[in-house]
Amino acid sequence: MTDKRLVLLITCMTAFITPFLGSSVNIALPSINADFMVPDEALLNWVALGFLLSAAIFVVPFGRIADIIGRKTIFITGLSIVVISSILCSMSSSIHMLILSRAVEGFGSALIFGTSVAILTAAYPMKERGKALGINVALTYLGLSAGPVLGGFITHNIGWRYIYGGMAAYASLVALLALLVLKENERCAENAPFDAVGTALYGAMLFTFMMGLSMVPTIWGGLIIALSLAGMAAFFWWELRNPNPVLKVSVFRKNTVFLFSNLAALINYSATAAIAFLLSLYLHYIQGYDPQSAGLILVAQPIVQAIFSPLSGRLSDKVEPRIVASMGMGLCIIGLALFALLTPSTPLYQIIASLMFLGLGFALFSSPNTNAIMSSVDRCDYGVASGMVSTMRIIGQMLSQSIALLIFLMIMGHTEISRDQSGPLMASVQAAFLVFAGLCVIGLFASLMRGNLRSGATPVNALHQKQ
Known part of the structure; x- marks a missing residue:
């Protein structure tokens, strides 16, 4: 098996993780609610929303960081964070601990999101890239679609905590393979300063936008979305004037x-x-x-x-x-x-x-x-x-x-x-x-x-x- 096929294997194993984590929890929410007796449905929804918000906010900034300091480092760090946060999810003693652990899990997923496809793209020449990306996309969709089915089966038979326990073991295996097999990609603009202001504006823009969406169609939802659009204007204004934008x-x-x-x-x-x-x-x-x-x-x-x-x-x-x-x-x-x-x-x-x-x-x-x-x-x-x-x-x-x-x-x-x-x-x-x-x-x-x-x-x- 050639090096690029090993890269394909590892990135495809990873492609299943983050969409599965995002979609499997929805089917488990009633069981989570029964375990913790959550007093507010909005609080329960944060189990899913916290993961998505965290992943969306950090994925582009860490994609840029990976381009600067090396994709393998960020990729393995992300897998390690997913392992630890999944263990914490499975051990959660309250709904608040679960929400926080899920947000950390989303953060780790962002590090994987921002590097996995980049690592695969760099490994294949343009004439072979579509086939490799096609296999990777197949696993991504499989994770999105299998999440509710497999998550429902696990929740029904052995309990929702085993979704996260099993994912911690699986992600550990992928992290070990990546550590042993992957070579560090070339680094770009190593001496370029990181755009901290742009990252903060980007995070605030996405946070307010996704918060607004979660509150639609209330008037507060509309106002928060309008605020996010103003943040978008500020973000693009800053990025156009920054020589090293995120x-x-x-x-x-x-x-x-x-x-x-x-x-x-x-x-x-x-x-x-x-x-x-x-x-x-x-x-x-x-x-x-x-x-x-x-x-x-x-x-x-x-x-x-x-x-x-x-x-x-x-x-x-x-x-x-x-x-x-x-x-x-x-x-x-x-x-x-x-x-x-x-x-x-x-x-x-x-x-x-x-x-x-x-x-x-x-x-x-x-x-x-x-x-x-x-x-x-x-x-x-x-x-x-x-x-x-x-x-x-x-x-x-x-x-x-x-x-x-x-x-x-x-x-x-x-x-x-x-x-x-x-x-x-x-x-x-x-x-x-x-x-x-x-x-x-x-x-x-x-x-x-x-x-x-x-x-x-x-x-x-x-x-x-x-x-």
């Missing part, structure tokens, strides 16, 4: 492939991350399936993604990523539109077929899109680019859930979801899928507008053509 805004301004590929990723995640949430409600409350059976039905989508993501990644090595990714976005539009036509009597085979169709769309979009993002920047910016890939995913997850909850509130009000409310629930699910299909139409335009990676449309792309 995020090179010039990459967005001068590199259309990087800009529109990230925008397309954000839209795609915003339109699709809540699919499992919507379908689990539909399958349970309207079709009458128990949670375990509903979880098994939803597995149809990640299986197709896992099969086709490496193939679509390899295809993007030979065909422009813009074309392949846009085809995938188009299939997502059709798949979401099919789900908007769901009725209480929709047969199971049609639901599974639509899930498989969506899985193919995700596979065709995600791998080539990640390939476009990573291959459109210079080697010294791989860490920041890797961080942006993860940031788009995390913000997209938050946006998707917020959009779905807002639609539910508009149609159902504050009524508790139950089988007695199947009519309004059905209308809410249909409306959400229709909105998400419309979002993907916008995403399709963003995907098509990015330009060709191999046309030399930007100075950076021209550089990669020579490598």
Whole structure:
């Protein structure tokens, strides 16, 4: 086995960790609530929100730090933090200790997010990169999709604490392999000062934005989001004037492939991350399936993604990523539109077929899109680019859930979801899928507008053509 294949093995093992940690906890929340008797549901939600907030805030800054001091160091540090914080999660004696441990776990995940894809990208030449990234993306989606299923199985049979105990053991193994196998990547701008002010502005901007999303549609949620937009303006103003920014805004301004590929990723995640949430409600409350059976039905989508993501990644090595990714976005539009036509009597085979169709769309979009993002920047910016890939995913997850909850509130009000409310629930699910299909139409335009990676449309792309 060659060195680059070992790099692929380690980064793929890691690709499963952080999305699994982010998605598995949702299914365990009722059991966590029963253990700690949480007095406030908002406090319980912080078990999931604390992880996402911490990961989103630190991923880009530590991607930049990794580019400066070395990616292997940050990568192994992140895995070590995940090991320790997962042990603390499993040993938590109160809801407050669990929330704090989850925030630390998100911090460790940020260090992994900002380095894993960068390490993999640096290990493979451009002509082979799409295939490798495709395999990595397959494991990322598998972690996102398997989280609720595997997390539910563990919680039901042996308890939610074993989710974190098992993850601590798994992450320890990956950290040991990384320590023994990985070589330190080249360091860029070792003597450049770190942009502490930009990092603080970036963190404040994302914190207020995600806090605002969690409070939508209250007036406070709107005000906090407006505050985050003001913070965004201050952040970009500072970064444009800083010779050593934490995020090179010039990459967005001068590199259309990087800009529109990230925008397309954000839209795609915003339109699709809540699919499992919507379908689990539909399958349970309207079709009458128990949670375990509903979880098994939803597995149809990640299986197709896992099969086709490496193939679509390899295809993007030979065909422009813009074309392949846009085809995938188009299939997502059709798949979401099919789900908007769901009725209480929709047969199971049609639901599974639509899930498989969506899985193919995700596979065709995600791998080539990640390939476009990573291959459109210079080697010294791989860490920041890797961080942006993860940031788009995390913000997209938050946006998707917020959009779905807002639609539910508009149609159902504050009524508790139950089988007695199947009519309004059905209308809410249909409306959400229709909105998400419309979002993907916008995403399709963003995907098509990015330009060709191999046309030399930007100075950076021209550089990669020579490598």
